[in-house]
Amino acid sequence: xILINGSPLDVSLIAGEYPENSVQRRVLEQxxxxxxxxxxxxxxxxxxxxxxxxxIVNAARALSRSGLRFxxxxxxxxxxxxxxxxxxxxxxxxxGVKASEAIKDIYKNGQKYxxxxxxxxxxxxxxxxxxxxxxxxxxxFFRSVYLMNWHRLDPLLREVGTPARAxxxxxxxxxxxxxxxxxxxxxxxxxxxxxxxxxxxxxGHGIGIATSGSIIRFLNENRREGAERSAYFMDTxxxxxxxxxxxxxxxTGERAAARSA
Amino acid sequence: xxxxxxxxxxxxxxxxLRAGEDRCRAVFRDILRRNPRRAAAMLNDRLLSxxxxxxxxxxxxxxxxxxxxSLRDKIALRTIEQVKKPGEKAKCxxxxxxxxxxALKWVFVTGSANEIPEDDYxxxxxxxxxxxxxxxxxxxILKGTADLIFRRGREGRNNHDLxxxxxxxxxxxxxxxxxxxxxxxxxxxxxxxxELLNLxxxxxxxxxxGEELHSAFIRWLEENDPYLYFTDExxxxxxxxxxxxxDMERKYLHKGLRTxxxxxxxxxDDDEAGCLEVFRQLGDGEQRALSEYSHSIHADGAGYWRRxxxxxxxxxxxxxxxxREVYL
Numbered sequence: 001x002i003l004i005n006g007s008p009l010d011v012s013l014i015a016g017e018y019p020e021n022s023v024q025r026r027v028l029e030q031x032x033x034x035x036x037x038x039x040x041x042x043x044x045x046x047x048x049x050x051x052x053x054x055x056i057v058n059a060a061r062a063l064s065r066s067g068l069r070f071x072x073x074x075x076x077x078x079x080x081x082x083x084x085x086x087x088x089x090x091x092x093x094x095x096g097v098k099a100s101e102a103i104k105d106i107y108k109n110g111q112k113y114x115x116x117x118x119x120x121x122x123x124x125x126x127x128x129x130x131x132x133x134x135x136x137x138x139x140x141f142f143r144s145v146y147l148m149n150w151h152r153l154d155p156l157l158r159e160v161g162t163p164a165r166a167x168x169x170x171x172x173x174x175x176x177x178x179x180x181x182x183x184x185x186x187x188x189x190x191x192x193x194x195x196x197x198x199x200x201x202x203x204g205h206g207i208g209i210a211t212s213g214s215i216i217r218f219l220n221e222n223r224r225e226g227a228e229r230s231a232y233f234m235d236t237x238x239x240x241x242x243x244x245x246x247x248x249x250x251x252t253g254e255r256a257a258a259r260s261a
Numbered sequence: 262x263x264x265x266x267x268x269x270x271x272x273x274x275x276x277x278l279r280a281g282e283d284r285c286r287a288v289f290r291d292i293l294r295r296n297p298r299r300a301a302a303m304l305n306d307r308l309l310s311x312x313x314x315x316x317x318x319x320x321x322x323x324x325x326x327x328x329x330x331s332l333r334d335k336i337a338l339r340t341i342e343q344v345k346k347p348g349e350k351a352k353c354x355x356x357x358x359x360x361x362x363x364a365l366k367w368v369f370v371t372g373s374a375n376e377i378p379e380d381d382y383x384x385x386x387x388x389x390x391x392x393x394x395x396x397x398x399x400x401x402i403l404k405g406t407a408d409l410i411f412r413r414g415r416e417g418r419n420n421h422d423l424x425x426x427x428x429x430x431x432x433x434x435x436x437x438x439x440x441x442x443x444x445x446x447x448x449x450x451x452x453x454x455x456e457l458l459n460l461x462x463x464x465x466x467x468x469x470x471g472e473e474l475h476s477a478f479i480r481w482l483e484e485n486d487p488y489l490y491f492t493d494e495x496x497x498x499x500x501x502x503x504x505x506x507x508d509m510e511r512k513y514l515h516k517g518l519r520t521x522x523x524x525x526x527x528x529x530d531d532d533e534a535g536c537l538e539v540f541r542q543l544g545d546g547e548q549r550a551l552s553e554y555s556h557s558i559h560a561d562g563a564g565y566w567r568r569x570x571x572x573x574x575x576x577x578x579x580x581x582x583x584x585r586e587v588y589l
Contacts, residue, residue, distance in 0.1 A: 073419050074380035088419040089380075118497050149421070150500035161500025176498055184391035184429065187422040191497055224395065238499075 002031050002046065003039045014043060023057045023171045024050035026198050036167035044250075049242040052132060053172030059107075059127030060195040060203035063120060066110030070117070070206030072188045073148070079105055079112040083147075090148025091115070099142040100135040103127060117193045118149035120205030121174055124195055125157050125240065133249060141248070156248060159241045166237035171198045173237040177212075179219040181227035189222040196237075271308040273317070282316045289317050293326060301329035311337060311372035315382055336364035344384045362397050365389040369402055373409045378418065387422050394430050403430065407438040411445075414453045424457065425495040428504045431521040433486055436505065440478045444471040459503050484556065487517025490524075512552035513540055515559050515566070532571075539574050547578060554581035 002009040011032040018024040027050055031038045040046045071077065073089025082102035083091040091113075093102050103126045106113050115123075126145065130138050146152050150161035160174055169175060177192040192215055194202035203209050207218055212233055219231035270278070277285035293300040304314060304321055314321060314334060318341055321327065321334065330338075369389040376383065390406050393399040406427050413420040427435050442454035451471055455461070458478060465477045482489075488511045494502035510526050511517060514533060518524060528534035540548060554577075559566045569580060 072384075073421070074384055087417045088421075116497070149496055150498075151496065153500055158500070163499060178493060178498075180493055184395035184426060185388050187387075187391070187425050188497075190425060190493075190495060193497070 001034065001037050002028075003037055004043055004046070005041060006039075009043070009046075014047070017047075018050070021198075023054040023198055027053050027170050027172070030168055030170050034168045045243060045246050048246040048250075052128060052240065052242055052245065053170065055128035055131040056124060056172040056195060057197055058131060059124045060197060061209070062107050063110070063124055063127060063205070064203050064208050066107045068106060068110035068120065068123075068205065069114035071114035073116060075114060076116075076119075077112065077114040079109055081105070086146075086148070088148060089115075090146060090151070091119070092147075093145040098135075098139050099126075099145050100130055100138050102145065103130055115147070115205075116149065116188055117205040119147050121193045121195065122147050122150070122153070122157070122160070124203075125160055129245075137249065156245060157240060159244075160238050163234070163236035163238040165235060169196055169235075169237050171196050173239050175202065175237055176234045177204070177215050177219060177231055178234055179223065179231040180229045181223045182219070183222055183224045186222055189219060191231075192219060269308065271303070271306040271310070271313065273303055273306070273313050274308070274310050277313050277316065285313065285316060286320070289320055293320055293323065297323070297325035298329060301326045304334055305329075305331040309371075310375065311368045312375050312377055312382075314338070315341065315372070315377060315385070332360050333364040333367055336361050337368050340365070340368060340388055341381075341385055344381050344388065359397070362393070362399070365392050365397075366399065366402070369393060370405065373405050376409070376412070378416070383413075383418065387426070390423065391426055394426060400430065400432065400434070403427070403432070403434060404438055407435070407442075411442055411450050411453060415447065415449045421496045424504075425497070428491055428493075428495070431491045433482060433489060433521065436482060437479070440475055440482075443475040443478065446471075457504060459501075459505075462503065485512070487519065488512040488552075489521055490518075491521050492523070507552075509548045509552040510537060510540060513548070513555045514570075515555065536570055543574060547574075550581050551577055 002011065009032070011028055015025060015028055018028070038046075040049075069077070076085060076089040076091070078085045078091050080094075082094055082097050082105045084094055086092050093099055103123070106123055107127060126142070129142075133141075141156065142154060145154070153161050163174065163176060166173070173196045175194045175196050177194065179189055179191050182190045192204045192207060194204040194215070197203055197209065201209050201211055202215060204215055207215055210218075216231045216233075220227075223231075268275070273285055273289060276288050289300060289303070292303065300320070303309070304317065304326065314337055318338060321330065321338060327335070327338075366389075369386060372382075372386050372389070376386065386409070390402060390409075393402050394406065406423060410420045410423050410427065413423070436458060439454050439457050442450040443458075445451050445454070451474075455474075460474065460478065463478075463481060465474065465481060469477060485507045488508045489505055490508055491505050492503055494504060496502060505521075506523075508518075508523060508526070514526065514536065516526060526537065528537055540551065543551070551574075555566065555570070558569060569577060572580070
């Protein structure tokens with residue numbers, strides 16, 4: 001159920017703003033039939049979340065096509081024109097480089113980069129924000145960027161690092177497949193971070209876009225000898241604090257312009 | 262040579278530590294050229310450390326030497342190869358009598374004490390630790406693994422895989438080893454220990470010295486040990502993983518376990534089932550308050566505890582909030 005200022009929303013009032021089968025429409029429908037109460041101060045807040053979820057999905061699809069390679073942190077790689085690789089395998093924005101240019105380069109020249117699945121998720125969120133905001137606004141908020149799984153997340157994205165039980169798992173959420181009996185010599189396969197996409201598929205870095213069955217099969221193939229427990233999808237989700245992002249970017253007065261452009 | 266053996270070092274290690282890696286390689290190359298058998302004997306020296314074999318791995322693979330190497334060295338070189346050419350999985354036995362066990366222990370013990378700050382080297386050490394802790398269930402290296410995690414943390418090196426591995430052992434000893442770092446004068450160590458023990462979640466992290474924090478945690482552990490379990494959370498999953506947690510239901514009903522696994526609590530009778538049903542409907546904060554109070558009064562007598570357990574939840578909470586003196 002969606003509540004706007006405490007009152008139930010007649011979804012048909014805004015559903016028509018989005019094409020049939022769009023991410024926004026699917027999320028709207030999922031929220032409206034859920035017993036969970038999704039509360040917003042006004043419909044613009046709701047629209048912001050719907051659009052942001054759509055851009056998370058778009059960014060995930062774009063990253064899956066980018067050529068970004070999978071590697072454990074010890075073998076991570078960056079394009080040194082934009083990023084410094086830190087001793088622990090993270091990516092740090094190079095001094096004097098604009099965050100927007102550096103993030104765009106990962107999507108454009110993915111084959112020059114390599115990292116683990118969690119860092120790829122953070123790249124997806126930056127990619128989504130870059131699609132939502134004018135570059136100037138993006139760069140003014142993200143003067144320094146550090147990418148290394150969920151460590152040292154920017155305060156604006158802090159919530160994506162802390163999954164919690166969720167009544168509904170929706171497109172644009174970050175989910176996790178856990179592999180409890182993973183071979184200890186391949187700890188990178190202890191689980192797979194994924195972005196939930198529409199139509200029952202997920203984007204997981206290193207796996208690509210796949211169904212839950214394929215991801216579980218892949219993880220199960222990398223279990224220790226004598227393993228008894230299967231990999232499984234957890235009932236938790238992490239998502240940005242959409243309200244916080246809306247509140248932060250609303251006053252820039254540029255989001256709407258960016259969307260219409 | 263006599264001096265180095267007296268000091269507990271192999272000849273090659275003494276050259277490496279005194280004159281550097283390049284000099285060590287040059288000396289070994291010279292010995293190998295003149296007498297391969299002697300070169301092999303030097304690598305087979307029981308006092309040789311893994312870092313020395315690691316830097317000499319190129320020459321050690323020379324066929325004239327390799328065929329004369331000990332099983333220890335061959336297993337160690339194979340582990341290095343697996344890191345350098347990923348794809349091939351190690352074939353380990355499961356028994357501690359397995360020669361691979363003692364070889365990997367040598368790799369870890371002598372290799373972690375003096376790490377070469379190189380990604381591949383660290384990966385070899387991590388692989389050895391993984392095989393020892395999980396496959397061979399060798400807990401002798403728990404302390405060494407904890408030391409390595411904190412050392413790498415101080416040096417800004419990657420320690421996430423080792424942290425994950427340490428918690429996979431599912432032993433409260435791991436928490437005690439980490440807790441020792443709360444007393445460290447090094448801020449980096451103490452902060453990492455707080456993070457790994459989730460002290461902020463436990464409300465133990467404020468306004469205390471390292472010594473006080475350590476004591477508070479050990480008291481907490483003694484109280485919660487029977488209800489403790491390891492969660493499988495890691496830095497890959499969350500920015501704030503709860504590596505271990507307390508099973509509130511078990512603490513509430515005083516049904517501890519020592520497996521450190523989250524095992525579903527099956528009520529013994531309708532009475533317990535009723536208590537549990539009510540408990541499960543409460544929020545996290547209320548569950549925590551009731552389980553802690555339940556634990557605290559159980560020691561004073563099962564009769565009072567059982568009477569309290571059968572009060573309606575709001576009265577249980579009131580008693581817990583007021584403290585047992587008021588209730589009694």
